[in-house]
Amino acid sequence: ETEEVKRSLMRFLGQISSPDGRIKDPVNLNWSMSTDPCNNHWTGVSCNLKSTSVKKIVLENLSLSGRFDANSLCSAETLSVLSLKFNSISGGVPEEIVKCKQLTHLYLGGNKLSGNLPLNLSGLNNLKRLDVSFNNFSGALPDLPRISGLKSFLAENNQLSGDIPEFDFTNLDNFNVSNNNFSGPVPDMRGRFGLSSIAGNPLLCGKPSPNACPLPPPPPPPSKSSSGFHKNALIYSGYALLGLVLLIVVVFTLLKKKKAKEAKKVETVKVESVVNGNRSPNNKSSPDNKSPNRESTGASSDKNGNSRSSVTSAETGMVSSSLTILSIPILKGLQLDELLRAPAELIGRGRHGSLYKVFLDGGKTLAVKRIKGWDIPVEEFEQRMRNLDRVRHPNMLPAIAFYGSKEEKLLVYEFQENGSLFNILHGTSNEGRRFDWGSRLSVAASVAEALAYMHVEFQEDGIAHGNLKSTNILFNSTMDPCIGEYGLMVVNNSLLSHNNNDNEPSNETSAHGPYLNFKVDLYAFGIVLLELLTGKLVHNNEPELARWVQKIVREEWTAKIFDNSLVVEGVSEDRLVSMLQVALKCINPCPEERPSIYQVALMINTIREEEERSIASEPSSNVSEQ
Numbered sequence: 001e002t003e004e005v006k007r008s009l010m011r012f013l014g015q016i017s018s019p020d021g022r023i024k025d026p027v028n029l030n031w032s033m034s035t036d037p038c039n040n041h042w043t044g045v046s047c048n049l050k051s052t053s054v055k056k057i058v059l060e061n062l063s064l065s066g067r068f069d070a071n072s073l074c075s076a077e078t079l080s081v082l083s084l085k086f087n088s089i090s091g092g093v094p095e096e097i098v099k100c101k102q103l104t105h106l107y108l109g110g111n112k113l114s115g116n117l118p119l120n121l122s123g124l125n126n127l128k129r130l131d132v133s134f135n136n137f138s139g140a141l142p143d144l145p146r147i148s149g150l151k152s153f154l155a156e157n158n159q160l161s162g163d164i165p166e167f168d169f170t171n172l173d174n175f176n177v178s179n180n181n182f183s184g185p186v187p188d189m190r191g192r193f194g195l196s197s198i199a200g201n202p203l204l205c206g207k208p209s210p211n212a213c214p215l216p217p218p219p220p221p222p223s224k225s226s227s228g229f230h231k232n233a234l235i236y237s238g239y240a241l242l243g244l245v246l247l248i249v250v251v252f253t254l255l256k257k258k259k260a261k262e263a264k265k266v267e268t269v270k271v272e273s274v275v276n277g278n279r280s281p282n283n284k285s286s287p288d289n290k291s292p293n294r295e296s297t298g299a300s301s302d303k304n305g306n307s308r309s310s311v312t313s314a315e316t317g318m319v320s321s322s323l324t325i326l327s328i329p330i331l332k333g334l335q336l337d338e339l340l341r342a343p344a345e346l347i348g349r350g351r352h353g354s355l356y357k358v359f360l361d362g363g364k365t366l367a368v369k370r371i372k373g374w375d376i377p378v379e380e381f382e383q384r385m386r387n388l389d390r391v392r393h394p395n396m397l398p399a400i401a402f403y404g405s406k407e408e409k410l411l412v413y414e415f416q417e418n419g420s421l422f423n424i425l426h427g428t429s430n431e432g433r434r435f436d437w438g439s440r441l442s443v444a445a446s447v448a449e450a451l452a453y454m455h456v457e458f459q460e461d462g463i464a465h466g467n468l469k470s471t472n473i474l475f476n477s478t479m480d481p482c483i484g485e486y487g488l489m490v491v492n493n494s495l496l497s498h499n500n501n502d503n504e505p506s507n508e509t510s511a512h513g514p515y516l517n518f519k520v521d522l523y524a525f526g527i528v529l530l531e532l533l534t535g536k537l538v539h540n541n542e543p544e545l546a547r548w549v550q551k552i553v554r555e556e557w558t559a560k561i562f563d564n565s566l567v568v569e570g571v572s573e574d575r576l577v578s579m580l581q582v583a584l585k586c587i588n589p590c591p592e593e594r595p596s597i598y599q600v601a602l603m604i605n606t607i608r609e610e611e612e613r614s615i616a617s618e619p620s621s622n623v624s625e626q
Ligand SMILES: Nc1ncnc2c1ncn2[C@@H]1O[C@H](COP(=O)(O)OP(=O)(O)OP(=O)(O)O)[C@@H](O)[C@H]1O
Pocket: 347, 348, 349, 350, 351, 352, 353, 354, 355, 367, 369, 413, 414, 415, 416, 417, 419, 420, 467, 470, 471, 472, 474, 484
């Protein structure tokens, strides 16, 4: 963490430890300016995967008796979990809490906090769980239903008043506002919560409270003056007409804007260039310009003196070409020959082609995947790329440009410097050991959610990922996982069904329709889950790992399966086994019996929520190890 964040966190601890702001270090918390919160294990603090920024602060049951200095706390901008439960913190919750933008869990229950809950609490739009129970809060609630992802709200045993707002009760799994001073009708809780969640608010009425609500006052009698009525009718119809005209103008303007936007979005940049010896019609000044000497124009050295070639110099076979740019702000004006001649490093040669890291002028780096032998008509490929571009998900890595000819296809992505899930789990840098259970769960949940989204969007077209594996799950600049290369491969049918006893894929697969393409992704996702659970290596989705796991499970040595670092971390065996069961469902040898990815995403979320619930109830010393 930076010195500034460390200083602010020390100030936060000072304020919260005692009313006079002096750090008493109540139970030897090990926080100090001379150490680092992430690398020196400040008690109650856990960090992101790279140990560069603070993710959770859990200081529960420590007799902290000062004030909550949200301003200092929120200088740790990446903070997502804060638990200060069961202390004696007093004063209010300052408005600056809204600066902790990434907070997903805020647990303040069991303190002496008072005053109104700040109105801008509803600006914490990543919040999932909010617990302010057993304090002295008063006044009306802020507009919490605005937080669309809120899963639980606990505010029992305060002096809160006013109406209970209309939460999205179908989305809440925990809700309690009992023993407060709320008044007015109880909102429709969709049968999800009973009397115990609202009891102890004598001014509430309507079910499930025991008090009936008073009948609404009768509507005022219609006015007797008919001339008055006509006058009003005239005024109202005038308004209606004006409204209609306004509506037509607005719709017309919006339609015009939308058309202009669509036309702008998919701007195809056609570059008639000649690579490998074909003369460029644009390059009139050099009519004899045979292929530029690729080795000499394409080769360069990076600042470390490593030699780099270019995409064209490394391989041959490009003919007349056009590059379609999908993401204009990133690649505005880039031409194919520029891309091909830019210095490039060969990063990997997979089963389907090669991947280059390409260095553009101005410092941008791209990943260019060069696919060979994909037998798809060029028009169909182009159409597919455009269709894929229309569907966006935060955990999917979109292609930003493409090129297609009969012989080969080029896909251009932004280069992800943080590497892949494969690198993290099996890399040499020891990151795997620090890749804690919380991070693994979160990767599994995000990938499942993104796949579920894509499967629904492309159900009719039958376009599945087709080549999901840990090398295709990349980490973006904020270390969120992103799935690359969706829909690029003809589905690998050998993953449809595996015979458990030998290496031969079943030959029943050829007749399967597009529906089963998605089941291939399920198998592949199951293997990713097994990689996360076991920390073991998988090469090209080979079924050995699946067989090994199935064998051990049959022989009831389940505990031996799990990655030792998870065991050392003290992860709940129940949750590990639950996740293993999800993985085993995904790799069911019979494709029809594999669940849908949507069902899998739900199962993983349930495991994740159990984990989240346990975070706050675990003793803080354990949490700090996570
Ligand atoms: N956009 C990207 N940014 C950074 N690294 C990437 C990107 N795309 C892929 N990689 C990495 O480059 C390496 C090579 O990728 P490539 O797709 O060629 O390999 P593969 O997925 O193993 O093979 P294949 O897709 O042909 O089966 C992998 O380690 C992958 O994680």
